[in-house]
Amino acid sequence: MKKFDSLVYLVGSMSKSEKKSLTLSISKNGAEQDYAVLYRLIARSDSVNETAIRNAYQKEARGQSFDISMHYLYDRILDVLVSLHRRKTVTEDLTRQLSKARILYERDMFYECFESLNHILKVAREHEAYEILFFAMRLKREYLLRLNFPNMTEQELYHIHHEQKEIIRNIQKITEQGSLFDLLKYRLLHRGNIRSEKQKEELNDLVVRELYISASFGDSGNIFEIAKNHKLFQASYLMGVGESASALNSFRELVRLFDENPQFRANPPVYHLSVLEGILHMLRSSRNYDEMDYFRRKLEALSQGYSKEFKENVACLAFQYEMFPYFDRGDYAACRDLMGGHRELYDNIDQLSSLRKSELLLYTALVHVGLGEYSQAKKQINSILFDRNIEYIPIMKTIRLVRLIVYYELENFDLLQYEIRSIRRGLALKKEQAFKTEYLMLRLLGNENLSLASGKAHARIYEQIEALRNDKYEMQLLVLFDFTAWIESKLKKLPLGMVLSRYRSGV
Known part of the structure; x- marks a missing residue:
């Protein structure tokens, strides 16, 4: 992304409080600086044209360098944002304290330096911040060496070496445990849920290694990071092999572990939020809607005591999972009623992150599609900003395909063909695996009129639809929105909600 585009996006992502802090920081410098002029122009302009x-x-600015001011403003904004967020996690706070300890040593304030390092070590142990613990201990050992080990016995020095080795071992085990979970998730995503004994055997190597790591801590197995990773691994594996009841028990134990250890929460608790979101997504993928309520309530309770922006993002996620049981069954009237009862989300949409805002607009557009309100759907889908940042958002493919549906329904065939060519170029340039659903949608919509297809063509399309519905890799896309149901609704000339209702109920 061009530097100017990055700068505009960064300014646009700032909250009111962050912008206020930046303005106060700029005003402290007296006369308006060149970069302040640029900030004011970007913040007040409706245009993002460079x-x-x-x-x-x-x-x-009377001829001052635009490029220099652009780079300086970008760095200045990041400095302000870092200063605002520096105490939001224990790791960031301890990192800052490590820098202070170095300064104290350089000023020959040895007593204060070691006092600070001991405090860092104590807090790092309490919060299992092993990386910080390792660096603090290494720094302490280095300073003791430079001072010829003042007032130390050999046993005390040996204890420092031993503890440092233990920290390294813990970091290695936690890292390996995390890599095993990544491999498990990858295999489940690409191979789907495990149903046969042979498929289970393919995961045995991961299960055995993860159990060995968890058991290797023995009496010290109460380490939060290890317990958290173990329960998450167990729950994901059990869900993958179809033992949903046991998986839900593991998920509940995981949530209980978080509740019992509030000292490990960041401010805001982003990781805790991501775990709950992952659980809810798994439940939605397996259509286990009855169990979603418990975890959604946990999600709503999580936002208490944090910033307004964090609360709004959590509220948006909770709303989505309140709506999904109706949405996935094609009950778009119920979705519309829920949307009407959450107008505050739409009123505060600018406070949402790019991901949450995109999700809210996407599902709002899809509800309008389900209700046949295609002009409203177009308005919502076009409100989603398209830039290079969104490529990292998992719902990007869904957004682009839904945009095709809207153009098709509105008979905007010129825009439809333009967008199809654009998507095809993108798929040709990218090396990652694409979804078969994407190619099917592009091919069918390229014909502009699905209902005119012949009977033989219908039969071939139905075969492809059935194959997609049984393809576990394709379910990553179809769980967000069932494009196969939309295709079927066009072929059968039935409302989308009716097709989804029949398909979900097995009729």
Whole structure:
């Protein structure tokens, strides 16, 4: 992404409080700086056109370098954001304290330096911040060496070496445990749920190694990170092999572990949030809607005591999982009622992150599609910003395919063909595996009129649809929105909600 585009996106992502802090920081410097002029132009302009902003800047800044101010403003914003967030996690706070300890040593304030390092070591142990613990201990050992080990016995020195080795072993085990979970998730995503004994055997190597790591801690197995990773691994494996009841028990134990250890929560608890979101996504993927309520309530309770922006993002996620049981069954009237009862989410949509905002607009657009309100759907889907950042968002493929559906339903065939060509170029350039659903949608919509297909063509399409529905890799896309149901609704000339209702109920 061009530096200017990155800068505009960064400014746009800032909350009101963050912008206020930046403005106060800029005003402390007295006369308005060149980068302050640029910030004001970007913040107040409705246009993000680089040429227009550049020309306006040159008039106000009297020929000063636009590129230099652009880079300086970008760094200045990041400095302010870092200062605002520096105490939000224990790791960030301890990292800052490590820098202070170094300064104290350089000023020959040895007593204060070791006092600070001992405090860092104590807090790092309490919060299992092993990386910080390792660096703090290494720094302490280095300073003791430089001072010829003042007032130390050999046994005390041996204890420091032993503890440092233990920390390294813990880091290695936690890292390996994390890699095993990554491999488990990857295999489940690409091979789908495990149903046969042969498929289970393919995961045995991961299960045995993970159990060995967890058991190797013995009496010290109460380490939060190890217990958390173990329960997450167990739950994901059990869900993957179809033992949903046992998986749910493991998920509940995992949530209980978080509740019993609030000292490990960051501010805000982003990781805790991601775990709950992962659990809810797994339940949705397996259509286990009855169990979602418990974890959704945990999600709503999580936001208490944190910033307004965090609360809004959690509320948005909780709303989605309240709506999904109706959405996935094609009950779009119930979805519309729920949307009407959560108008505050739409009123505060600018406070949402790019991901949450994109999700909210996407599912709102899809509800309008299900209700046949295609102009409203177009308005919502076009409100999603398209830039290079969104490529990292998992729902990007869904957004682009839904946009095709909207163009098709509105008979905007010129835009439809343009977008199809754009997507095909993107698929040709990228090396990662694409979904078969994408190619099917592009091919069918390229014909512009599905209902005119012949009977033989219908039969071939139904065969492809059935294959997609049984393909576990394709379910990563279809769980977000069932494109096969939409294709079927066009072929049979039935409402989308009716097709989904029949398909989900097995009729």
